[in-house]
Amino acid sequence: MDCFKIATLDEDYDEDGAVPRPTAASKVSWVSRSLSVASSSRRSESARDFTDSLEFFTQPRANNLRVFTFGELKAATRGFSRGMMIGEGGFGCVYRGVVRVSDVDDGNCSGSNMDVAVKQLNRNGFQARLLFPVPLSMYICVCELCSVTGFLGIMEHDMMIPSFLSLFQLVSALPRQTGGLKKTRSHPSSLARTIDLKDGAGGVMGFLSRRMMNSFYYIFEPQSFLVSKFLLQGQLMGSVILHSSIQGHKEWINEVNFLGVVKHPNLVKLVGYCAEDDERGIQRLLVYELMHNKSLEDHLFIREVSPLSWMARLRIAQDAARGLAHLHEEKDFQIIFRDLKTSNILLDENFNAKLSDFGLARQGPAAGLSHISTTSVVGTAGYAAPEYIQTGRLTAKSDVWSFGVVLYELITGRRAVEKNMPRNEQKLLDWVRPYVSDSRKFHLIVDPRLEGQYCIKSAQKLASLANKCLAKNAKSRPKMSELVEMLGKIISETSSENDSAPQHPKETQGKKEETEKSIRKFNWKNWTLR
Numbered sequence: 001m002d003c004f005k006i007a008t009l010d011e012d013y014d015e016d017g018a019v020p021r022p023t024a025a026s027k028v029s030w031v032s033r034s035l036s037v038a039s040s041s042r043r044s045e046s047a048r049d050f051t052d053s054l055e056f057f058t059q060p061r062a063n064n065l066r067v068f069t070f071g072e073l074k075a076a077t078r079g080f081s082r083g084m085m086i087g088e089g090g091f092g093c094v095y096r097g098v099v100r101v102s103d104v105d106d107g108n109c110s111g112s113n114m115d116v117a118v119k120q121l122n123r124n125g126f127q128a129r130l131l132f133p134v135p136l137s138m139y140i141c142v143c144e145l146c147s148v149t150g151f152l153g154i155m156e157h158d159m160m161i162p163s164f165l166s167l168f169q170l171v172s173a174l175p176r177q178t179g180g181l182k183k184t185r186s187h188p189s190s191l192a193r194t195i196d197l198k199d200g201a202g203g204v205m206g207f208l209s210r211r212m213m214n215s216f217y218y219i220f221e222p223q224s225f226l227v228s229k230f231l232l233q234g235q236l237m238g239s240v241i242l243h244s245s246i247q248g249h250k251e252w253i254n255e256v257n258f259l260g261v262v263k264h265p266n267l268v269k270l271v272g273y274c275a276e277d278d279e280r281g282i283q284r285l286l287v288y289e290l291m292h293n294k295s296l297e298d299h300l301f302i303r304e305v306s307p308l309s310w311m312a313r314l315r316i317a318q319d320a321a322r323g324l325a326h327l328h329e330e331k332d333f334q335i336i337f338r339d340l341k342t343s344n345i346l347l348d349e350n351f352n353a354k355l356s357d358f359g360l361a362r363q364g365p366a367a368g369l370s371h372i373s374t375t376s377v378v379g380t381a382g383y384a385a386p387e388y389i390q391t392g393r394l395t396a397k398s399d400v401w402s403f404g405v406v407l408y409e410l411i412t413g414r415r416a417v418e419k420n421m422p423r424n425e426q427k428l429l430d431w432v433r434p435y436v437s438d439s440r441k442f443h444l445i446v447d448p449r450l451e452g453q454y455c456i457k458s459a460q461k462l463a464s465l466a467n468k469c470l471a472k473n474a475k476s477r478p479k480m481s482e483l484v485e486m487l488g489k490i491i492s493e494t495s496s497e498n499d500s501a502p503q504h505p506k507e508t509q510g511k512k513e514e515t516e517k518s519i520r521k522f523n524w525k526n527w528t529l530r
Ligand SMILES: Nc1ncnc2c1ncn2[C@@H]1O[C@H](COP(=O)(O)OP(=O)(O)OP(=O)(O)O)[C@@H](O)[C@H]1O
Pocket: 086, 087, 088, 089, 090, 091, 092, 093, 094, 117, 119, 214, 215, 216, 217, 268, 288, 289, 290, 291, 292, 294, 295, 297, 298, 343, 344, 346, 356, 357
């Protein structure tokens, strides 16, 4: 999933929620949300945004996170071996591992083994990744102008790029990686024009992994300006996203600080972290409880994984809503999650859902203020609320919008943005619209992987809930606690309907049996990386 960051936004607060003043960011249309976008940006503003987010961290809050050494985590993950890798996100790889934890709670200091997921932040400096088919000329131009250092993500393998890569160096390096790009010795400035896209860059495009396309990336200043320039020329077929280790580090700190202090059954548990800098580079790792059934994304969109029953989907939605309600409403400070999506909803061995990835979380507005004005709009395209994209003004209702998108993904089994679909079906919300308003056609959008094993009334009720979350006017969207209640009602109505019409065996067996069945089907050994 591609993401965006829009910079240069006003820092004004608007207590009555009046129509916002147009800003640079408001030039970015909702239609272009699937692209990575950026308006002109100034480093100082980004820095201010960073400082804002640090505010939260300066207040002392107790956490009992364990500090791991790099050596410990290396041993726990068998040297970060590929065999132990369970996922990959925009900021690094996630590995399975086992760590020893002490059981201080029960009075004795004996230790026990704990299954964990270890997320390793990518180490080296600046990063560049190609998310969507991009004309190679643009790619090269961006890389050249940005002086990319560090990794250049092409295909599954990261390629090392020497510091201050020149255009010529990049083009020379590409053929070895793509196996198809014509080597050319022309002067760097003319290369962009001489490369045959079908022959050479086509190879690059073809090799882009699905995983990379769905990942989360940043545009980092000052490079974002360059990307926006391409966008303005109307030539952007995709985007080159750059982020730096500073940016990744910020997310890392965010995660430690937020997840370190929030505890809830529907938020993934952060066990500890590792922060070591040495000759190997910057080591930043996070250690979470292992969620045996990975993410909702895996279950909804990966064909090899058994589909979730309708009832399981409803319960997952309610769990996620509970997690968000806790963040929004149950603490002495509000937390806006900012990145709700199916890959951030993890499932434990009983298919209980927990939210993970607090890298983009922000503390909500102070008392008396209606929103936070952010200087950078971040999130994942397809999930972010339109008013946030257009104005940078962030409220908890932005999360509610994203939740509405997730509800439609649960109903349809389709991604928020589906690049492989015909153009008119790519944006989920646009695609469902005509079907939702026509009850005779509604069944056509329900996930075919359910094979008819669902209650149509229940699905329609869920869609109507999603519509409430997707109200244009943010203020009229429900609060997450209200959504928890509404979902509870749908769940109990659905189970009583199932009880009276037991023709759907999967849904009448109860959660436990259904879960056991799914677990049996889910085999770690057959787990293939996307
Ligand atoms: N605690 C965990 N237990 C089990 N699997 C996990 C855990 N955390 C992450 N994963 C797996 O690793 C994948 C990558 O997670 P990560 O949070 O790094 O990125 P992401 O959310 O998929 O992408 P993005 O970079 O856009 O946030 C997840 O989709 C999930 O499948």
